[in-house]
Amino acid sequence: MAVYDFKTIEKKWQDRWEKDGRFKAIDFDPRPKYYVLYEFYNISGKLHMGHLKGTVPADALARYKRFKGYNVLFPIGGDSFGLPAENAAIKTGIDPHDFVANGFNLVMGQSKQLGLSFDWDRCFCTSDEEYYKWTQWIFLQLFKHDKAYKKNGTVNFCPKCQTVLSNEDSQGGKCDRCGTDVIQVQRDVWFLKMKEYSEKLLGNVDRINMADYLKEAQRNWIGKSEGIQLKLKLVDDKDNHIDDIEIYTTCIETVYGVTFIVLAPENEKLEKLKDHIKNYDEIVEYQKKTTLKTEFDRISQVKDKSGAKVEGVYAINPITNKKVPVYIADFVLNGYGTGAVMAVPCHDQRDYEFAEKFGIEMIQVIDGDCSKQAVEKYDYLEANSKMLNSAEFSGMPVREAKKKIGEMVVAKGYGKVQTNYKMQDWPFNRQRYWGEPIPVVFCDNCGIVPLDEKDLPLVLPATKDYLPNEKGDSPLSKVESFVNCKCPKCGRDAKRETDTMPNWAGSSWYWLRYCDPHNSEKLADFEKLKYWGSVDCYTGGTEHITRHVLYAFFWQNFLYEIGAVPTRDPFLRKMGSGLILDDEGKKMSKSSKNGVSPMEVIEKYGTDATRLHVHFLAAYEDNCKWTYSGIEGIVNFLDKVWKLQEIVKDGGVTKEHAYHLATLIQKSESDYENLKLNTCISACMIFLKKIKEDGYITKEELKQFLVILNPMAPHITSEIFENVFGTDILDEKYPEYDEKNLVMSEIEIPVQVNGKLKGKVTIQTDSNQDAVLEVVKAQNIIDANLPIKKVIYVPNKILNVIQ
């Protein structure tokens, strides 16, 4: 028999699969559907090991589900309106369109070499006109339904890239693109009303099948909290009522301890109170200082509180009628709650530090030692301490008081119950070239006017100048033919919006387009969307869990509400791919210097061996370190599989192998479902060992074994199958097993005496306790001289004798 020549054989099957279109998903097929989605490629260069860790198991799942009789949709495409193309353009002058076309061809070619069973007919890139036409269409719907608005606001801004960033794009206070510290600026910004969807997003999080730590990360990001919004009167030196201010608190039980009020420096109230504030210059000075602070400064100075007193304005605590001073400080954030807080130094560490620095009075209202630091909510609720200095509530357990004071405040009309969320509206424009143009114009006569849907796509014009101008306006502002246009409403001269959408826009709905990727009338046909439904299993990196996945939830909810899609949940299950780490334990990616190229490994060991090795290193959701160590074991295994052809004989499943095969089928099914392919391979190895011991495998056994292994090692199994059976393995069904074959007639069970292992006995399966005890006694495992106090027998598992 010829040796296994993986180069020739793997190429042969890859070509055949492509030529025959073996992996096409069929719309409206009567079989049940299964939609496996792997996060599409960010078009930036070659594939790296991280891609394999994610995509190869997804491919195995898709192939497995096809054997199980599903009509599988397993698509791929390119997230191409991204930074790599724009950066390359700026650096080398290459046209982003060319960069994307080349990059896309490269990764698609490499995907084929990996034997990935994508439906190639459904490929697209987010920068394709036929695709971004519909991204723009969605923006128009958002605008028409009052979910997109333009507003001058404080936003994250990268001074180096000269562009606005969302919170999601500036996690950790660093620009996602260049790593520069992000600052806060006032700017005209397009926002999408994502905050309005907080509760619905939490619904998506609850319903999706996903690891706890991912759910928690999302809930954390959305940041729901319940509290009281309290209204306080503002008075001047002479106690004249000049205005009101609302504050938000989750600790209304501390309201008797309020000794000052703090406003965010950006709070609009300050401007309104201008005439009453005696030190307005000082206030303005502090505001300026805050704006220039980078996120890094704000965090690194957590322990060093800064602020300024607002002279001439005081607040009245409605519950105690106490008059307290007002401050501004940058530890209060304008974007959260009302941008103002009541400060209770004894029971909030930040307030404590601020009061200490500014010499403000402290009133303790809950038990505990407040001499050195605040006794905070976490501590006093846990200890269920008692109230102090709180009028009729003094002496009451704090939990009870929290409820009672809240009720009192609401009953007397001082405040209301309020739910807040940390998540903000999504700043949606970027001063960058390589993105979807925002399809609106500015008309002196009509204001902001959306384009007519029939005029989509609004094509991104060609240019050679990819940098913003000195004012920080988008590169598109330099393309006159693009900027100048006619108002769609009144026909007079108007100017286009020159900012583009963020690169998360195109990825916020792409799974829908796969259901109907070439539709020119709609983003996707409703009936097709209904057929394919939600993505059954979405695989990919965990780093997008608080960005892309939340944006995906948001857009899907919106599209559902306007009747464009049939379901609220984009995904039913999300599996987070573990990372492949290098020797130093760092994430292996394109940027990693000692990253190993998957193509190198394939060249040397073959695609099947490489795929199996990646599966075998760790389960899908677990991290692993890349190592060549162990790949010899895989090569060896494949070699033995290949040589099964030499010992195959006619016949069905034999009595000797029935149990082993049934066990393998059962184990492999649950491993495929949970992407625990390391143990799936191990089960295959165990079966193979048994076969080698017996020195033969029947045709039927070989057929079943090859099908089980095929989703992980598709090439070699296809070749052996064709050699032995003359047909294509892809036409087979996943093997089934008879429950009765899962148990052997005789089994060996351990025998414990007083909980310690003392021996083993072979018994008939399902023997009763007495029968087992007989065998045990016969073998002198237990001390015959001692009385038996107790016997614990778990049928077919274990016998424990207490003497």
Place this chain on the structure above:
RNA sequence: GCCGAAGUGGCGGAAUGGCAGACGCACAAGACUCAAAAUCUUGCGAGGGCAACUUCAUGCGGGUUCAAGUCCCGCCUUCGGCACCA
């Protein structure tokens, strides 16, 4: 600080409360060979014993149980997320 996940041989890693270390790597011995490679066979947590055997072992300390890597309580460490969110 808060939230989440995890901690098992020389290594990657297995174990619905029921034989800890499956499977693989590495290592060692043997077979084949003039020799090597490849392949095959066997061994392989630590200590003690010639041996049958025995003691100790799943980050640390307690507990529940006939039985704990697994469940409970209290710590330690590592990784991940959020972080002046009132």
